[in-house]
Amino acid sequence: MGKHHPNVDAYVVSRVRALESLLLEKGVLSPDAVDRVIQRYESDTGPMIGARAVARAWTDPAYKRLLLADATAALRQFDLEYQMLVVVENTPATHNLVVCTLCSCYPWPVLGLPPTWYKMPPYRSRAVSEPRALLAQMGLEISPSREVRVWDSSAEMRYMVLPERPAGTEGLSEAELVPLITRDALIGVARVAAAAR
Amino acid sequence: MDGVHDLGGMQGFGPVDREENEPVFHAAWEPAVVAMMRAGGARGVFNVDEFRHGIERMAPAHYLRASYYEKWLDGITRLFVEKGVVGEKELAERVDFFGDRPDAPAAAAIQGALPARVPFNPGWVQDAIRDTGARPRFADGDRVVTREFHPHGHTRLPRYARGKRGVIDRCHGVHVFPDTNAHGQGEQPQPLYSVRFDARELWGESAEANQSVYIDLWERYLLPGS
Numbered sequence: 001m002g003k004h005h006p007n008v009d010a011y012v013v014s015r016v017r018a019l020e021s022l023l024l025e026k027g028v029l030s031p032d033a034v035d036r037v038i039q040r041y042e043s044d045t046g047p048m049i050g051a052r053a054v055a056r057a058w059t060d061p062a063y064k065r066l067l068l069a070d071a072t073a074a075l076r077q078f079d080l081e082y083q084m085l086v087v088v089e090n091t092p093a094t095h096n097l098v099v100c101t102l103c104s105c106y107p108w109p110v111l112g113l114p115p116t117w118y119k120m121p122p123y124r125s126r127a128v129s130e131p132r133a134l135l136a137q138m139g140l141e142i143s144p145s146r147e148v149r150v151w152d153s154s155a156e157m158r159y160m161v162l163p164e165r166p167a168g169t170e171g172l173s174e175a176e177l178v179p180l181i182t183r184d185a186l187i188g189v190a191r192v193a194a195a196a197r
Numbered sequence: 198m199d200g201v202h203d204l205g206g207m208q209g210f211g212p213v214d215r216e217e218n219e220p221v222f223h224a225a226w227e228p229a230v231v232a233m234m235r236a237g238g239a240r241g242v243f244n245v246d247e248f249r250h251g252i253e254r255m256a257p258a259h260y261l262r263a264s265y266y267e268k269w270l271d272g273i274t275r276l277f278v279e280k281g282v283v284g285e286k287e288l289a290e291r292v293d294f295f296g297d298r299p300d301a302p303a304a305a306a307i308q309g310a311l312p313a314r315v316p317f318n319p320g321w322v323q324d325a326i327r328d329t330g331a332r333p334r335f336a337d338g339d340r341v342v343t344r345e346f347h348p349h350g351h352t353r354l355p356r357y358a359r360g361k362r363g364v365i366d367r368c369h370g371v372h373v374f375p376d377t378n379a380h381g382q383g384e385q386p387q388p389l390y391s392v393r394f395d396a397r398e399l400w401g402e403s404a405e406a407n408q409s410v411y412i413d414l415w416e417r418y419l420l421p422g423s
Contacts, residue, residue, distance in 0.1 A: 010296070010299055011292075011296070012226065012270065013295070013299065014293075014295040014296045015274065015292055016226040016229050016230060017229075017301065017302070017303045017306075018288055018292040018294070018295055018306075019233060019274055019277065019283065019291075020303035021291055021295075021303040021305075021307055022277075022283050022287060022291060023236060023283070024304070024307060025312070026282060026283070027312040027314040028233075028236050028242065028277075028314070029236045030236070030314060030317075031304075033232040033233075034228050034232045036232070037228040037229075037231045037232045038222070038228045041221050041222070041228070041231075042222070083323070084323050084325070101204050101205030102203055102205075102249075102355055103202065103249055104265065112221075115215070115216070115219055116216060116219060116223075116264075116265065117215050120210075120213075121204050121210040121261065122210040122211055123213050124204040125204040125205065125207040125208065125210050126208075126210075128205045128206060128357065128399070129206040129357070129396075129403075129404075130405055131405065132405050132408070134213070137212050138213055145407070146407070147407045147408065148405070148407065148408045148409070149409050149410075150410045151410075151411050152355065152358075153413065154353045154354075154355065154413045154414065155325070155353060155372060155375075155389050155413035155415070156323045156372065156373075157369050157389070157413050158323075
């Protein structure tokens with residue numbers, strides 16, 4: 001549907017329904033499983049826990065140290081039990097970028113479902129080999145003096161970027177910062193702007 | 198396997214196409230695919246490594262053309278058939294049934310009551326850490342070189358990082374080994390490391406300046422470097 005999915009093919013729909021009906025019959029799929037997936041990802045995933053953790057890290061130095069050293073412990077403050085996350089910090093010297101070149105690994109529990117572009121060949125192919133050119137095309141220029149570190153999520157460990165807090169937000173509270181923090185900034189393909197777009 | 202899924206460093210795919218205000222799902226069949234994938238994993242039909250390898254075995258041209266959830270559909274269908282949960286003949290008959298009834302829900306093909314369901318393990322996703330007590334062979338800061346190989350089966354050592362020199366950044370603990378777990382050869386848990394590679398080591402004179410790549414690699418992929 002829409003320009004990104006012009007060919008939603010009737011054959012695909014038939015294959016989905018066929019498999020779905022057989023898995024229901026064989027007791028593999030619960031009758032309410034599809035509704036629960038929709039509920040979970042369309043309603044329950046936002047606002048992103050990742051954004052809330054970053055806003056807390058920006059306003060609480062002790063929390064920031066914990067988030068970078070032991071993200072699992074830090075995320076328990078948001079009632080999330082997640083063993084597999086590493087948080088990497090953007091600084092004036094370092095910009096971090098997250099990709100999965102082999103499939104589409106992504107930290108769903110903290111960022112929700114990945115955007116389509118993250119899962120498609122243009123991003124997955126170029127992020128490791130020409131990240132500056134890729135980011136420039138996506139609207140983010142990285143100074144030559146900053147190291148670009150690309151994290152290729154090849155195992156079950158997941159990565160999230162702790163972006164830099166933008167100038168001009170010094171007076172904002174943790175709750176006021178949360179809506180400024182975009183998914184793209186937590187992947188490393190955007191900066192956080194001082195005012196929500 | 199050196200498949201088309203192993204995209205790192207390939208060229209010619211064009212610019213990233215970002216969709217503004219992208220919906221969670223683009224079509225009603227997509228969450229059904231997610232639910233079936235989760236059911237297959239949680240009910241022990243396949244593990245996550247078999248799932249990934251199921252997708253890697255798609256026909257290359259189809260892989261590049263397919264949407265994300267169509268890749269999942271192709272992979273899980275292959276696995277449900279291979280594992281004997283679904284028969285090829287009954288599946289083909291059902292595809293025809295729904296081909297003739299494009300608006301029918303899945304339940305339209307079912308007669309009688311549904312059976313009791315097999316046990317569900319919601320913790321199957323990212324259930325990778327095994328505290329075996331195995332001692333890591335390498336320490337943070339050690340130089341390593343990745344193996345140069347081209348296995349026909351599943352591996353998580355990307356093609357662009359084979360035979361390359363890197364430095365151990367950290368050890369993530371002992372993790373299930375996908376190369377064997379995807380093929381019914383056991384979990385063979387072993388230390389997993391984040392390994393730092395300088396972009397010049399990976400891309401030679403084409404590398405961008407001041408760049409590095411960190412890749413999570415199992416001990417079996419690594420040899421002592423110099």
